[in-house]
Amino acid sequence: MQDVGVGLYPSMSLLNHSCDPNCVIIFEGYQLLLRSIREIQIGEELTISYIESLMPTSERQKQLKRQYCFECDCCLCQDQEKDAKKLAGEEPAWKEVKDAVNEVKYPKSKEEWEKVLAKCQHLLSSHTSHLPDTNIYQLKLLDCAMDACINLEAWEQALCYGSRTLGPYRLYYPDFHPLRAVQLMRVGKLQYSQGMLPQALGTLKQKPLSGVMCLQNTGSLTSHLKLYITVGVFFFPWTTCCFKKCQAHSCVLPTVLC
Numbered sequence: 001m002q003d004v005g006v007g008l009y010p011s012m013s014l015l016n017h018s019c020d021p022n023c024v025i026i027f028e029g030y031q032l033l034l035r036s037i038r039e040i041q042i043g044e045e046l047t048i049s050y051i052e053s054l055m056p057t058s059e060r061q062k063q064l065k066r067q068y069c070f071e072c073d074c075c076l077c078q079d080q081e082k083d084a085k086k087l088a089g090e091e092p093a094w095k096e097v098k099d100a101v102n103e104v105k106y107p108k109s110k111e112e113w114e115k116v117l118a119k120c121q122h123l124l125s126s127h128t129s130h131l132p133d134t135n136i137y138q139l140k141l142l143d144c145a146m147d148a149c150i151n152l153e154a155w156e157q158a159l160c161y162g163s164r165t166l167g168p169y170r171l172y173y174p175d176f177h178p179l180r181a182v183q184l185m186r187v188g189k190l191q192y193s194q195g196m197l198p199q200a201l202g203t204l205k206q207k208p209l210s211g212v213m214c215l216q217n218t219g220s221l222t223s224h225l226k227l228y229i230t231v232g233v234f235f236f237p238w239t240t241c242c243f244k245k246c247q248a249h250s251c252v253l254p255t256v257l258c
């Protein structure tokens, strides 16, 4: 994600935070839309996440305290159920991967992307048996490798990395979360670009996407692109905030699909 601007939306700023929210905010142009990502019971409070919910509990708590001056007591913070999976694997290995991922600063040239990809490949090969793909830093590393491959037009390799992220995305972004929808879109388009039509349709029919579109044939890929732009470019999880632009929006699509 890259900062692209700042917006002030007073009514939406009334929404409280949960690390396990039932809504997300998306943008259509400058228009802010509140969308549910799971079934909401009558009388249930609408919540969004002010921060990246992928982080483990201790890091979420630290950021919320520092940035918003409160302690979250949502169900995810109380039971810390997913933390073990998020930090699975050997600690020295994920700490090395975490530092490496945090060092990547939006490469602007082909040479810079090549360096990023080389670093990702080195880490992925050296930690194969030490980190599962559900480890959140390994997941970020796979995402980074996928982005690098897309920018370098190495579609087959991009698909290889992207496919590995789908299981962890399902685990951490259940139901209709737009970040999962974007990831499915990226992988589905890569499959389509390589002639894997049945697999592409299978990917694009999965829940977050099937809930908002009807796939009849490949001719509807234009509408997928529109959805991708809607959920991918202007999704960001808090209300009075920096605009975020998906760094992949200009690079994720093989040219054959543009």
Ligand SMILES: [Zn+2]
Pocket (backbone or CB within 6 Å): 018, 019, 020, 060, 072, 073, 074, 075, 076, 077
């Ligand atoms: Zn929480």
